[in-house]
Amino acid sequence: MTVTLITGANKGLGHETARRLTEAGHTVWIAARDPERGRRAAESLGARFVRLDVTAEHGPASAEAAAETVREAGGGLDVLVNNAGVIGSRKPVGATTGADMLATFDTNVFGAVRVTRAFLPLLAESPAAVVVNVGSGMGSVAATNDPGRVESTISALDYPSSKTALVMVTSQYARAYPRMRFNTVDPGHTATDLNGHSGTQTVREGAEAIVRMALIGPDGPTGGFFDRAGPAAW
Template identity: 45%
Template sequence: MRVVFITGGNKGLGYEAAKQLVTKGYKVYIGSRDLVRGKETAQTIGAYAIQVDVTDEISVQKAADRLNQIEGKVDILINNAGISGGFNPPRDITVETMTAVYNTNVFGIVRMMRHFIPLLEQSAQPVVVNVSSGLGSFDMVTNPETMESKVNSLAYCSSKSAVNMLTLQYAKGLPHIQINSADPGATNTDLVGDASNNAKPASEGIIPIIRLATIDANGPTGTFENQHGTMSW
């Protein structure tokens, strides 16, 4: 049985992904900052919960240590935890806002990779999915025909561009691990809220996440995909 760990797994996209992976026969651990809420959520879908705050190095290390004790490996890591930081125009952005967004969306992935790579390397086929966004695609945000071009969010958009570059660099440096970015699109979650009139259910947003999480050994690495297939960077 393949073991999955999902950050931010107690709600939104993380919850929907966890629920679907459980139904597919995977052993799923959801990472949650609030362990009580995490356990309550996990029990409803047949998953397990581990406390983790991706902005806290010690918390991430403890989560990795706990999984090492229980499973001795992680087959699939889904870096899903993220915040928007608000959709403020660039003139209103502060260093504090940028720091908060990057601390979760970007540095959170670095912390997770730092402590989970040893667990992934115990898997016969390790996989990492970084949940990104079309708002981090230079091509999409400069194409006037896309919804992404209408959104001006300096902190969030730039953080997701950084996530995509993390994906590429990790994939290049760790060729024995399949590492890809997934764009769920605008979904009805706490992260998006009313920011988009075209938001779809989270159950649709997880399509590329699930597809990339369940690839076989011949699957891709270093790619950026949405529900329709490969995306431009």
């Protein structure tokens, strides 16, 4: 049985990914910081719930406690999906402060590192460990400079740069752990709470790339950046 943990999985892309992977036969852990919402989401899908806050408020302690809960449950961990994220300050580039940057990076980059580090020992025990980091086309230099892409019409500093950093974090994990599969995915412009449901894709469409990369085997790609169509320019 493949055991999967998804952060920020009580709604949106995380919840849809959990639903699809549960249908695919995975034992899914819904990781969320709100116990009530997390448990409700897990019950609706026939999944398990573990409380996990990826932010600096609890430092690494929350991730480590979640990893211990999963270990004590006896199922190990095969797939980790770092989905939890924030949109950032929404300020103009020139008005964005260092504190704004720090707050956004704290969830989108440092949070993924905290969770990955806590679960690495469990993933190392899996014969086919997979880590999927949920990025964005806004983190692609190629996409944000392509006049034909919606990403080129949006100007921001903290959110795009955090997603760019996440691609490099993923690449470096892939180099350091060649037996595991680490990849970043761009779900596309999806209608979620993160963007006020302004995206042009449904959550089902947006989850496709995440689910596909979560289902790869030990011979699958690693260190890459992917969208619904396949490898994406970074």
